[in-house]
Amino acid sequence: MAPKIKIPATKYPVERLTLGNGLRVVLSPDRSAPVVGVAVVYDVGIRSEPEGRTGFAHLFEHLMFQGSENLEKLAHFRHVQGAGGSFNGSTHLDYTDYFEVLPTGGLERALFLEADRMRGPRLTEENLRNQIDVVKEEIRVNVLNRPYGGFPWLKLPPVLFETFANAHDGYGSFSDLESATVRDAQEFFDRYYACGNAVLSVTGDFDVAEATAMIERHFGDVPARPAPVLPDFDEPGLTAERRESYTDRIAPLPAIAAAWRVPDPIGAFDAYLPFAVLAEVLTDGDASRLVERLVQRDRSATTMGGYLGFMGDEYQVRNPTAFLLQAHLPPGGDADKVLRTVDEELDRLATGGLKPGELDRTQARMATNLLQETDGVLGRAQPMAVLELQRGRPELLNDLPRLISEVTAEQVAAAAATLRPENRASVEVIPGGAA
Amino acid sequence: MTVKTLPDLKPDAELNLPPERERTLANGLTVIAIRRSAVPLVEVRLRIPFGRAPLAPATLLSQALFTGTGDMSSIDIAAELQAVGGSLGAGLDPDRLLISGNALTDGLDRTLELLASVLTGATYPAEEVSVERERLTDHIQVALSQPAHVARVALLKRVFGAHPYAVQTPAPDQVREIRPEALRELHAARVRPSGAVLVLVGDIDPDQAIDSAEKALGGWTGSAPDGSIPATPALTTGPLLLVDRPGSVQSSLRLALPALVRTDPDYAALSLANLVFGGYFSSRWTENIREDKGYTYGSYSSVEHYVAGSTLVAAAEVATEVTGPSLLETQYELGRIASLPPGEEELEQARRYALGTLRLGMSTQAGLAGLASMYAGFGLRLDHLREHSAALSAATREEVAAAAAKYLAPSRAVTVILGDAEKIEAQLAALTVVERSAA
Numbered sequence: 001m002a003p004k005i006k007i008p009a010t011k012y013p014v015e016r017l018t019l020g021n022g023l024r025v026v027l028s029p030d031r032s033a034p035v036v037g038v039a040v041v042y043d044v045g046i047r048s049e050p051e052g053r054t055g056f057a058h059l060f061e062h063l064m065f066q067g068s069e070n071l072e073k074l075a076h077f078r079h080v081q082g083a084g085g086s087f088n089g090s091t092h093l094d095y096t097d098y099f100e101v102l103p104t105g106g107l108e109r110a111l112f113l114e115a116d117r118m119r120g121p122r123l124t125e126e127n128l129r130n131q132i133d134v135v136k137e138e139i140r141v142n143v144l145n146r147p148y149g150g151f152p153w154l155k156l157p158p159v160l161f162e163t164f165a166n167a168h169d170g171y172g173s174f175s176d177l178e179s180a181t182v183r184d185a186q187e188f189f190d191r192y193y194a195c196g197n198a199v200l201s202v203t204g205d206f207d208v209a210e211a212t213a214m215i216e217r218h219f220g221d222v223p224a225r226p227a228p229v230l231p232d233f234d235e236p237g238l239t240a241e242r243r244e245s246y247t248d249r250i251a252p253l254p255a256i257a258a259a260w261r262v263p264d265p266i267g268a269f270d271a272y273l274p275f276a277v278l279a280e281v282l283t284d285g286d287a288s289r290l291v292e293r294l295v296q297r298d299r300s301a302t303t304m305g306g307y308l309g310f311m312g313d314e315y316q317v318r319n320p321t322a323f324l325l326q327a328h329l330p331p332g333g334d335a336d337k338v339l340r341t342v343d344e345e346l347d348r349l350a351t352g353g354l355k356p357g358e359l360d361r362t363q364a365r366m367a368t369n370l371l372q373e374t375d376g377v378l379g380r381a382q383p384m385a386v387l388e389l390q391r392g393r394p395e396l397l398n399d400l401p402r403l404i405s406e407v408t409a410e411q412v413a414a415a416a417a418t419l420r421p422e423n424r425a426s427v428e429v430i431p432g433g434a435a
Numbered sequence: 436m437t438v439k440t441l442p443d444l445k446p447d448a449e450l451n452l453p454p455e456r457e458r459t460l461a462n463g464l465t466v467i468a469i470r471r472s473a474v475p476l477v478e479v480r481l482r483i484p485f486g487r488a489p490l491a492p493a494t495l496l497s498q499a500l501f502t503g504t505g506d507m508s509s510i511d512i513a514a515e516l517q518a519v520g521g522s523l524g525a526g527l528d529p530d531r532l533l534i535s536g537n538a539l540t541d542g543l544d545r546t547l548e549l550l551a552s553v554l555t556g557a558t559y560p561a562e563e564v565s566v567e568r569e570r571l572t573d574h575i576q577v578a579l580s581q582p583a584h585v586a587r588v589a590l591l592k593r594v595f596g597a598h599p600y601a602v603q604t605p606a607p608d609q610v611r612e613i614r615p616e617a618l619r620e621l622h623a624a625r626v627r628p629s630g631a632v633l634v635l636v637g638d639i640d641p642d643q644a645i646d647s648a649e650k651a652l653g654g655w656t657g658s659a660p661d662g663s664i665p666a667t668p669a670l671t672t673g674p675l676l677l678v679d680r681p682g683s684v685q686s687s688l689r690l691a692l693p694a695l696v697r698t699d700p701d702y703a704a705l706s707l708a709n710l711v712f713g714g715y716f717s718s719r720w721t722e723n724i725r726e727d728k729g730y731t732y733g734s735y736s737s738v739e740h741y742v743a744g745s746t747l748v749a750a751a752e753v754a755t756e757v758t759g760p761s762l763l764e765t766q767y768e769l770g771r772i773a774s775l776p777p778g779e780e781e782l783e784q785a786r787r788y789a790l791g792t793l794r795l796g797m798s799t800q801a802g803l804a805g806l807a808s809m810y811a812g813f814g815l816r817l818d819h820l821r822e823h824s825a826a827l828s829a830a831t832r833e834e835v836a837a838a839a840a841k842y843l844a845p846s847r848a849v850t851v852i853l854g855d856a857e858k859i860e861a862q863l864a865a866l867t868v869v870e871r872s873a874a
Binding site: 250434 | 512513538541543569576682729733786787800
């Protein structure tokens with residue numbers, strides 16, 4: 001066998017500062033391409049939505065693009081794209097992010113735009129009604145009008161969790177969305193969109209001193225407002241297996257997904273990391289255990305995936321979260337048999353350990369994936385902002401390939417041993433659209 | 436509330452292309468190596484011309500290419516690639532087979548060796564082929580339940596008629612009939628280096644990377660029969676084609692319009708006209724049907740380039756109850772851009788977007804690799820970016836208006852709508868002549 005390949009690391013510089021109003025800032029210059037990435041992350045997500053307002057964190061994200069103190073509706077989009085850039089935002093369980101990537105010369109403009117909406121979006125009845133319509137179309141295109149819509153990220157949490165915060169549908173029900181008011185939006189902004197509850201990050205082609213001056217200029221006068229108290233969303237784990245199923249009226253073939261609770265991704269990071277490696281040992285490529293067994297040998301599944309976090313954001317999620325496996329099945333496929341085989345393979349791994357080379361090659365491939373994600377300026381700005389927000393540790397992005405490579409075979413086997421049928425939540429898709 | 440002024444943009448520095456080398460090897464394979472050293476990885480793209488290859492076997496070949504060689508199983512190949520942080524996969528379109536992947540820089544030589552062993556020695560073992568055949572038929576069955584896929588199938592058929600581009604996904608029954616022998620024959624005939632282009636981008640010395648490619652792939656030999664495809668037919672307008680999808684809660688709106696190839700002198704003007712109409716978020720179409728009316732989550736138009744011709748495609752998923760009004764606004768915006776010149780400021784905004792996104796696209800290894808490989812498929816090189824940038828900068832308002840009048844006129848559009856016919860047919864028939872799809 002060839003000698004073990006050396007796992008390389010990136011050395012992106014990281015500067016941290018906090019403005020007088022409490023806004024935390026992360027700067028990571030890299031002048032290898034004439035582009036900059038800007039991200040602003042707020043410490044509020046789907047889990048903080050009030051009951052009766054499912055989908056509100058995401059709807060509010062849309063409202064942050066509808067104009068602000070000095071900007072008319074449509075201005076944000078036009079100013080970013082008119083600078084040669086792109087923009088977007090996304091709502092997660094524990095945070096909401098807003099970001100731009102632009103040619104170098106657009107940096108100050110992006111900072112202006114983010115600061116302006118941090119001071120306050122223009123919340124109007126007309127814009128609210130318009131964006132409720134847009135969000136309903138988003139839900140139709142991503143969930144209601146396609147096969148396997150919301151599978152498993154919207155379907156598994158209510159099986160694994162009990163509390164409203166952890167279990168509810170983050171896209172929201174149409175009736176909750178329709179009953180949202182401008183006043184709800186103002187209260188949500190006042191409570192959660194405080195600059196003390198946010199992180200700004202800038203990556204790419206800039207000079208640190210110049211960028212710092214720009215940031216002071218634009219964000220320095222955002223009124224200081226403290227962060228709300230961060231709730232603890234923890235709840236007890238399962239004590240018995242939970243198994244649900246539902247009919248997808250469009251899907252032509254069955255599918256199954258399973259989830260298990262894992263250690264606190266932040267408070268117990270060392271215990272959490274082996275689960276990230278385990279997911280890849282089980283499902284990354286044709287040489288992974290479950291693909292080899294279920295897809296190639298048994299033919300009881302046609303695709304197999306494994307990852308941490310319902311939204312796949314393994315290093316950007318707080319406790320409680322989960323290890324997930326999902327499989328698409330052939331016509332007439334037996335979901336119970338797939339779960340039994342998964343149990344068997346987890347047992348084999350837990351008791352028999354890893355084969356020679358199996359861990360090294362998995363870690364090498366994980367390093368490639370991590371490194372590739374950081375090549376783009378947004379692939380650094382976005383995770384660095386969240387790592388600062390949740391851990392005060394943006395430089396963790398540089399360390400991840402090494403930390404992954406230090407996970408031992410014993411830790412991976414021990415992680416596998418915790419994934420038992422009796423603490424498993426699973427949900428099966430019954431095909432309602434078979435031809 | 437204090438009034439604050441938007442900061443000015445700083446002018447862009449001159450477009451800098453990364454260091455690049457190119458060599459055509461004795462076996463006819465062209466190797467292009469580009470240095471971007473930001474992360475210690477290398478991206479690999481191998482484009483093999485595959486025009487006129489029989490659709491079902493070619494599609495299955497792309498899924499089964501890595502399932503075995505004389506001395507390696509599919510698991511061995513995957514494990515050996517993983518050991519150097521690598522992964523390779525293959526995909527097909529009507530012009531080419533594209534093998535793509537990446538690896539840690541130190542694993543480049545090993546990745547190329549493994550690639551070579553598959554190119555020269557893929558065996559298509561019966562058992563593995565049968566697994567991939569079943570997976571492919573399942574995958575196609577799932578695709579047929581996706582509205583975007585079904586709408587595209589209908590649009591391609593309507594646009595290309597009897598041309599080879601008209602059907603790009605095989606029927607499950609055609610896939611089920613394919614035996615491993617057919618894949619071996621197709622591989623022997625078409626997976627050949629002559630006319631193929633390998634692109635390597637990453638933390639590499641371009642000359643050394645080409646040497647590595649020559650060493651690993653020099654033993655891959657042979658040429659394929661001419662697979663060139665006749666020019667695409669002109670669009671023939673006609674009634675709106677309505678494809679029924681009972682119970683659909685949205686309608687998939689698709690319009691095809693004529694377009695120009697990348698090297699046409701008017702292409703930059705057409706690109707800008709398309710942006711102003713519907714090619715980015717700040718376009719008239721999106722601002723109208725999303726941000727003003729809330730009919731859709733998103734609409735988007737772009738020029739799709741194939742080797743034998745280019746087409747402009749506009750697409751939106753709209754709520755069932757506003758399908759007619761959505762078509763009305765779409766026709767209005769096409770009519771407006773085809774009849775009246777764009778505003779000065781909206782043109783400058785689109786121009787800056789077009790120039791900026793070129794720079795963004797070049798700012799990562801994967802972006803550069805995709806761009807260089809795609810350009811190579813049209814006989815172009817990265818320096819085409821310089822020419823295209825210059826043309827985008829120079830296009831005048833009159834030229835953009837002329838391109839819009841010629842190519843974006845609603846009278847020239849071919850329209851296909853997939854949706855719940857019972858609910859939308861009357862809405863559409865109020866605006867235009869509707870013909871129901873036979874399927």
